[in-house]
């Protein structure tokens with residue numbers, strides 16, 4: 001069998017992607033389509049007192065100008081995804097004259113061509129009544145609001161910190177960041193006889209369908225969200241962005257398809273972003289390296305219009321075997337667009353500070369950082385005393401150290417120098433990501449021609465879902481790879497799960513698995529019993545015949561089953577809500593504590609004079625349960641690690657604090673790794689199915705790759721230079737000391 | 738609306754278009770000719786996803802006015818495969834090396850990669866990295882992109 005679980009099957013969607021045939025949201029043709037252009041607010045807070053659209057309305061080709069004054073449709077109640085809705089924010093632009101953040105959509109011009117729409121949008125004159133605003137959590141008037149429900153106390157960390165011989169107390173900060181997928185946000189909408197067709201890059205077509213149906217007061221079946229390919233999501237395309245609603249509304253009014261491609265600059269404010277964080281980490285240990293206290297207090301940037309929190313400390317609290325643990329979370333409201341999920345939303349920033357602090361503790365103890373981590377490996381979840389469903393972090397570190405050549409490291413900072421004089425630094429860090437799952441459905445049709453079609457409205461963001469879903473079916477049914485077809489990203493298919501929280505394979509993959517089992521059982525019933533072995537039905541008497549022969553005897557010429565799967569902790573009611581397009585997740589903390597783990601290593605080279613930092617190589621070894629496809633999983637993990645390198649050294653959405661707005665809103669100003677920034681990347685995945693997690697034994701892959709890398713690189717920079725930088729991005733000026 | 742008659746030669750075929758003079762080559766390809774294989778990631782020359790060949794050289798289609806491409810040979814990702822549909826070796830190498838994830842930057846990467854080899858800028862991995870750095874990949878398929886290009890360069 002060439003297409004089953006564990007094989008490095010070539011990406012099923014690759015041929016269409018290299019030929020240019022794969023159609024992304026903005027690639028679908030719509031006959032007679034009109035084009036939209038946005039205008040966004042130049043102030044961060046206040047009111048629009050005058051908006052003059054007369055000139056724009058008279059401009060060539062203009063069909064409509066939407067502003068808060070012309071938008072008067074009654075809309076159904078929808079809200080922010082983190083409040084139980086499907087929207088990126090609870091605030092819908094153009095529904096009032098209020099301005100809540102810089103870059104808020106204040107008008108939408110629709111014209112016959114893109115050029116006309118853009119030209120006309122520049123003719124709109126707006127006067128504002130501007131109020132003082134603050135976009136940075138560091139501004140003096142901002143207050144931390146504690147989130148008491150997120151506090152964890154085990155033992156007495158403060159007391160242990162007071163009496164332990166070795167302690168660390170440091171504060172680390174990470175900036176706002178933006179997803180910046182290469183595919184721009186884009187929406188095309190068209191109404192046909194009261195039904196809405198939307199092409200939008202989406203990590204959640206079922207949620208988008210449900211949300212739009214609610215807003216427009218039509219049955220969910222009358223909304224069709226089609227999005228077979230997503231040009232990078234990273235969390236930014238998980239919820240309905242406000243402009244999608246506005247474009248659908250404009251299309252309905254005009255009775256004509258309307259298309260908007262959001263300019264790169266506007267991407268920074270019409271969607272979400274990763275909010276800034278500040279972490280105070282205190283650790284205490286005995287002289288032999290036994291950790292006696294872990295304390296992590298994180299404050300995260302939030303928005304005045306929506307309270308948002310990404311609590312990482314419930315994860316960091318579980319990293320080391322400490323008898324005393326204390327964590328706190330708080331938020332700081334700022335006048336910005338609503339922050340949202342961005343690849344490992346809580347973990348990537350939170351582990352930066354936490355895992356740097358562990359390195360600082362190792363230095364204070366004069367102990368090897370790998371040895372310190374291994375020594376404090378907890379046998380059970382140190383907070384709730386749950387058993388781990390699987391936790392092979394020590395093996396990850398052992399294998400990672402071997403692959404990396406960690407034993408060559410001499411501990412003294414600056415003690416390793418390359419032939420060209422560059423300072424060499426070795427650093428490492430732990431990565432961890434909660435492994436949740438949720439309900440999903442799938443449909444499989446297995447036909448007499450041998451073709452097996454797997455259909456569900458899950459998503460492939462480049463993660464490998466097209467390939468992996470087919471492998472899970474092929475494993476059960478023994479179908480050769482070239483006869484497997486997979487359909488995803490379409491709301492008319494059986495309900496897949498949101499592509500978020502690294503849940504797709506565990507959730508939708510489990511649904512494909514149980515559905516394939518149902519197809520197999522139906523096939524064997526049709527054959528009058530026996531077993532299915534490599535695509536052959538083997539009867540109790542030992543005779544074999546191809547499954548396709550049995551299928552040919554079925555009246556329809558195929559067997560088709562639709563199946564659903566849900567984690568045990570999800571109720572039937574939650575499942576129904578989830579399948580309809582609601583959010584329904586199990587927690588990583590159920591009967592067991594279920595997390596993916598990783599050990600990450602970095603070698604940096606620092607120019608001794610210029611202090612420029614280059615990531616020479618990275619190594620990551622991961623325990624993500626069973627790996628369905630090592631080829632796509634490796635690419636996903638490597639991509640995450642490179643995100644980590646960008647996080648450590650490049651990424652920052654700079655804030656113009658005076659004007660309370662994002663300052664570097666294009667790809668010339670907002671930096672992430674280019675090809676030349678990245679050296680060798682080595683990824684290994686430990687073998688091992690975690691059958692306590694779900695029937696296919698998988699844990700999450702998509703996000704853990706980034707989690708430990710920023711700290712591993714910062715720790716390597718310390719090892720190279722002796723300078724401890726407690727912020728990202730780490731820049732030349734931070735090392736000129 | 739003031740329009741220009743523009744004749745574009747794209748992938749060996751001639752197209753007569755009436756275009757707004759402000760139309761970029763990128764929008765002409767995508768919105769007027771339906772050649773959506775060329776992608777749009779920024780519209781101002783910073784991402785590389787719109788890379789096409791103009792008279793055999795890699796160019797950012799978002800920074801070229803369609804009118805100024807008249808009379809020049811434009812090649813897009815759709816024109817890279819052989820006439821019988823056999824993928825170009827670079828397309829095959831990208832598939833073989835898993836040099837893509839979401840695939841959105843991929844047409845631009847491939848057009849750039851073909852030029853990178855033709856220009857003689859693929860002699861070492863470091864050189865490939867340098868000469869491919871105008872093509873951003875947010876999924877960060879970079880190591881596999883380098884491997885794919887090195888493979889094609891070796892065979893060339």
Ligand code: FES
Nearest residue numbers: 778780782785799
């Ligand atoms: S779209 Fe042309 S370089 Fe980005």
Ligand code: FES
Nearest residue numbers: 838839874875876
């Ligand atoms: S493959 Fe997604 S941006 Fe390159």
